[in-house]
Amino acid sequence: QVQLVESGGGSVQAGGSLRLSCAASGRTFSYYTMGWFRQAPGKDRDFVARISPRGDQEQIRYADSVKGRFTISRDNANNTGWLQMNSLKPDDTAVYYCALGSYSVRSADYNYWGQGTQVTVSS
8 A cells, every 4th residue: 555645735926836745655656657636626637747657757748738837756766756836827726636556647547646735826
């Protein structure tokens, strides 16, 4: 069993930056693709970014809405992943979740989820 804990959320003004962290327990962090998803009030949980188990740069994928602004990374030795978010916009306001699962952009393909961290961007 893997447990995930996100941190780093908060409130920022548009144009600001935040760095979300995802700390995993257990020894199997490196087995899985790590994904970040977000859910705004009244909306579905949307894909944000994913990174392969080994962290291969050429296999990283981003949602079009965050491409060029967000960067996903991971450190398997320390069972930790991150989502660096720059040039934040009010539309980025959501609860952000990290997850571990298959190499996919679908939330249904992820088996383990954190509790989420709130990101609020004001204009």
